Amino acid sequence: MTWNFESLTRLSTGYWASAALNSAVQLNLFAFLAPPGAEADTIAQRAGTSPEMTRLLLDALVGAGILVRQGPLYQVESSAQSFLDPASPDNLLDALHFNGDLYPLWGRLANCVRDGHPAQAPHAHLGGDPAQTLRFVKGMHSRGRAIAPILLPALDFLTNGRLLDVASGPGVFSRALAARNPDLQVTLFDLPPILDATRSLMADTPISAQITFHPGDYHRDPLPAQQDTLLFCGALHQETPESVGRLFPAFRAALRPGGRLILADFLLAPNRSEPIFSALFALNMRLLRPTAHVFDETELSAALITAGFDSIRFSQPEFCPYRILHACCRP
Numbered sequence: 287m288t289w290n291f292e293s294l295t296r297l298s299t300g301y302w303a304s305a306a307l308n309s310a311v312q313l314n315l316f317a318f319l320a321p322p323g324a325e326a327d328t329i330a331q332r333a334g335t336s337p338e339m340t341r342l343l344l345d346a347l348v349g350a351g352i353l354v355r356q357g358p359l360y361q362v363e364s365s366a367q368s369f370l371d372p373a374s375p376d377n378l379l380d381a382l383h384f385n386g387d388l389y390p391l392w393g394r395l396a397n398c399v400r401d402g403h404p405a406q407a408p409h410a411h412l413g414g415d416p417a418q419t420l421r422f423v424k425g426m427h428s429r430g431r432a433i434a435p436i437l438l439p440a441l442d443f444l445t446n447g448r449l450l451d452v453a454s455g456p457g458v459f460s461r462a463l464a465a466r467n468p469d470l471q472v473t474l475f476d477l478p479p480i481l482d483a484t485r486s487l488m489a490d491t492p493i494s495a496q497i498t499f500h501p502g503d504y505h506r507d508p509l510p511a512q513q514d515t516l517l518f519c520g521a522l523h524q525e526t527p528e529s530v531g532r533l534f535p536a537f538r539a540a541l542r543p544g545g546r547l548i549l550a551d552f553l554l555a556p557n558r559s560e561p562i563f564s565a566l567f568a569l570n571m572r573l574l575r576p577t578a579h580v581f582d583e584t585e586l587s588a589a590l591i592t593a594g595f596d597s598i599r600f601s602q603p604e605f606c607p608y609r610i611l612h613a614c615c616r617p
Contacts (some may be wrong), residue, residue: 384425
């Protein structure tokens with residue numbers, strides 16, 4: 287790539303656009319932008335915001351392509367409507383709220399690089415702070431709900447067996463699989479505060495009889511055995527090359543012979559620079575957790591083979607941020 291003043295300045299100020307989106311989410315502005323839209327003064331009145339600053343923010347979002355303006359009326363661009371409308375079952379607003387929580391931490395990146403310490407207390411979102419834990423679970427639930435339609439068709443599992451969802455969070459993917467496969471029994475395994483928050487999201491659903499909650503810490507507590515499929519989705523980046531040396535054998539022990547491991551996460555190419563989102567995500571995780579590690583496919587495959595897995599294959603569903611790994615438990 288050839289750099290010039292414009293391209294370097296655009297990269298340096300790229301956070302301006304994300305700050306505009308985060309602010310609109312935080313102020314709940316998208317609740318007032320349903321078709322046919324509304325004028326800036328009306329939106330400001332409903333949101334309790336400054337009319338002039340609201341107009342400037344809305345115009346910036348029009349420039350970013352998130353909003354469109356027809357005469358004096360602003361509304362969400364049609365392809366983004368389902369993601370930003372609070373009334374839409376597919377909205378991403380909780381996930382965007384959680385991304386907004388991360389935004390101030392990136393301003394401390396230089397300090398983190400200088401001293402090697404995270405930008406906030408480790409594990410705050412994993413039970414250390416109940417409010418952050420609930421925002422985290424709701425954010426993962428929102429993101430998972432949006433990813434599920436493109437991720438689930440790529441998963442190869444036994445539809446009438448036992449599926450163990452380790453580090454399940456809200457269990458969006460495994461619960462969706464249970465809803466589609468009435469003979470599938472699902473166990474959600476995660477820390478007690480996470481599962482407490484998950485229960486509050488589930489309430490009474492038609493698949494309740496297929497779901498078992500198993501609170502525990504997968505680093506210390508034994509996993510339920512004789513599973514047909516083990517799903518480990520969106521949690522690998524919290525591990526280290528050393529910890530997976532203990533974790534993957536525990537996964538193998540939880541699976542019956544021939545059982546399947548499905549892993550989905552952000553992964554890097556062997557050069558550890560691509561894709562760019564995964565490389566940036568590695569930095570993001572170090573702002574939260576001092577031992578976080580985004581794996582490349584070569585080191586991940588080697589660790590799985592050592593732990594007793596074979597038939598390892600990777601796939602990348604179109605428009606999905608995660609790469610998917612399938613592996614079999616050697617007899």
